[in-house]
Amino acid sequence: MNDPSGNALEIRALQCVRGDAVLFSGLDAAVNAGEILQIDGANGSGKTSLLRILSGLARPESGDVLWHGRSVFALGPEYHMHLHYVGHGNAIKLDLTVWENLQFMRDLGVVPGPDLEEVLARLRLRAHRHVPARRLSAGQRRRLALARLLVSPSMLWILDEPFTSLDADGRALVAELVGRHCRDGGMTAVATHQPLAPASAIPTHGINLS
């Protein structure tokens, strides 16, 4: 692949404007396989906006996001097949059961990943398999939202406040998942206030928006 910069994911001179306010400008960063990009900042500083731009959902005012040297806004689905995005919304259907939600996530993915049973076990949702998502607690719904990371493999994980509503056990689980993903050669962009993987020595780039 034509890759003059040598970086897998590169942010170049990114500027984001919301209404009259400039959220951030002149933002540069790069992430490579096995690395974490941790985005920190006060509420309203543009963490979610930055992640939405990184995922290709929103367009920046100026600047570009490059995937192996090519603009992600031109790549479209060719870029989307390499990423998983877990946003503020859990993107699960409350009328469907846990199992039906997982099936839907798997069917939308490009390559089916591990067995759904295995995913359920790792997220400790096995006992709730046939429970409608409406009857799950907020933390369990967040776990189900994070299941999309596991049902089909992808290179880049973009996580917006993944720890929301999770208990200590759930937070450790997310840290472990991200750690394993990066050790296996994946990369993660995450907006969070908490240190993600303190002891695992994964190279982490930080962006502070405030």
Next chain:
Amino acid sequence: MNGCGRAFVAVLRRDLVIGFRHRSELGNPVVFNIIVALLFIFALGNDPVILGRLAAAIIWVCAVLASTLSLERLFTPDYEDGTLEQLLLSAQPLPLLVAAKILAHWLLCGLPLVVAALLLGVLLYLPQPGYPPLLLTLLLGTPVFSLLGALLAALTVGLRGSGVLLALLILPLYIPVLIFAVAAVSDAVHGLSIAGQIYFLASLFVLALTLLPFATAATLRLRLG
């Protein structure tokens, strides 16, 4: 099945399952449709000659009004819970996923209106030769409603009070279908050929089917960008 087909079936099945778990909501447009037709019967009196002459127009106007009711639900739930973002980030072509959602919408909301219209034909003394063209025009016209409605639903997704706005925007666009469909039914009752109207409706349907999923997909990307 390849990835595209699997994703199409997944979206279609998911929307149908969710639709059937809200059965009461599902029946509302049909009940509305029948009640509006009954209002006409009460207002005009139960006169077979008058009602029979107006039947096609009444049935079609009721179908048009009822079909605007469900449009807001096409994208709004997916927008609110973040599912729409996931569809936009899917590696599968978005127009295909949008087409699956539109097909599910037609099966849940358009098809029941077609069945209800045949029942209304009996209530409104529609002359016998009017039934085949009524069925045919509804089968061609209601998918156009779903396809056009999807475009405007995408345009107004996430706006406050989008329901009424949506109805105001969509009703004028239904006029061509209404004119040709009602003309076809009344021409058939008078023993005239209806080939022209049917070809026109069929071409509208094919045009809508080939263009609008792409336009709707592009509109969703703009709205969420």
